[in-house]
Amino acid sequence: MADESYRVQSLGRALDIVELIAVAGRDGARLTDLAQSVGISKAAAYAIIQTLMARGVLSATGEGMTKRYRLGLSLVRLGDMAVSSTGIADIAMPILRDLTQAIGLTSRIAVWDEEAAVVVARADAPDNVRFDAALGRRERPHCSAVGKVFLAAMPRADAVSILERTGYPTRTPRTLDTLAALEADLDATRQRHYGIDDEEDHEGIACVAAGVFGYDGSAVAAISVTTLKQLLPDDAVPALAKSIIAHADRLSLAMGGMSAAQAWHKRIHLIAE
Amino acid sequence: MADESYRVQSLGRALDIVELIAVAGRDGARLTDLAQSVGISKAAAYAIIQTLMARGVLSATGEGMTKRYRLGLSLVRLGDMAVSSTGIADIAMPILRDLTQAIGLTSRIAVWDEEAAVVVARADAPDNVRFDAALGRRERPHCSAVGKVFLAAMPRADAVSILERTGYPTRTPRTLDTLAALEADLDATRQRHYGIDDEEDHEGIACVAAGVFGYDGSAVAAISVTTLKQLLPDDAVPALAKSIIAHADRLSLAMGGMSAAQAWHKRIHLIAE
């Protein structure tokens, strides 16, 4: 457990404020509410906000009683640079666009971060229903196609440890909510070389994901496609998965990594030890 | 001028550190260097970094002497939400993609922020040279097509004030480096309804931009296309501009604003006062 010391109080509160303003979105947030939500005085919140505004992290509109604080545009650059620093999005974008064009569906790529899969880029299909495809979204490990790809690729003990730590809350009637069921699905994922979310996170939504692997066979990213379950009959999944895997392999090879077939083969035979 | 008081010191230093880590990019940054660059002790920098890591703003790789700090993935979500809070990117993306498909070139959309135009979204063309199309990039007002669209649309006194404040540094031999030349170009921009950057910011690079206008005729955004100057003969510019304006108008109308023709007409006749 991380020690609570060696932390900067005012900075933590500033991040609380930024987070609150983020969820406020377009409407913006007010100083008084922010101060109360964070649990500090108005004056303290005021000083923090002034500092953040001077650096472009926040912006304000309106005057007097109608003043509202919103996220600032310096975050756009930081977010983009955070994606770049993963080192995969730049190479992935053209491949993602190819995939989207080939199958006519929005595709996304996610990387693993601590205990969740984070979407770092997407290629939107022209006429596609826009689900919650927000960048930076953290996909739960146990009920997302990308999450299960990462879990299946890592050592079994690590996967179990993560599942026990984060839990596996029931999101829909189809969510796999026992460790046994999840482990069985991870086995199936390894066998078929791709991960599936069959309405396990959101009713009516299905996902298929394939891994992107490094030179040592570890999963460095996962490419996924999301669509309405009713538009994806069960017998259409293998063909879709084949296309996703082909594009994911292109990315793996472009980065000097293993193909999906190689990586899963290695992973399956490593489970013995 | 903003008062230097009512600011939080530690928070400012934290933002310095984030900024330094951002420019370090893929290589990452080291604690000792960061502390020295910011001008604080290692212990202070350490506490700040620990706080930022606990919140996902930073991430670390390596152990011991090879430890490197990079931007964290929570910034991805914040950056995306900052774009969303402008309220234009969501509506703009499909239109931007249409424009890119129609002309075969990467298109971008920028909003005005204080004294620069900030790129908040882009639609990449399949086989296009990738310039510095980074999201969040701040385009200088005096030597970018989008910047000049914003300047031309605002009251003359405001534009001059901004130009005097930011200056108009010479970037290439073609950069307009006198106030008279810039004002003449803003006049031309108003007349022709689109802005041009003819190798004024970067040699060999040309841009064309059109405004997106609100209900009151103010410029809320600008759509631009960037390409190599040698691929864009002078007599091809009007046709390209016409296409850009048509798509920008679609966006303006979708948001309940004025068309380019209406907005520029109003703007030109307002200059009298």
Add this chain to the structure above:
DNA sequence: GCTATTGTTTGTTATTGCCAAACAGCGTTT
């Protein structure tokens, strides 16, 4: 093996960020 780094701790000081309360400005109500 040693040296020169690194990131991580530890106390100690006074700087600094916090609170409470008073202020000015605006919108709504009385």
Add this chain to the structure above:
DNA sequence: AAACGCTGTTTGGCAATAACAAACAATAGC
């Protein structure tokens, strides 16, 4: 119209806290 209630902004004063310097452990490179 004049009182109210609500903003965001400012002010002093106190003490919590973020800063420093220095010692620590652990590693990479010679």
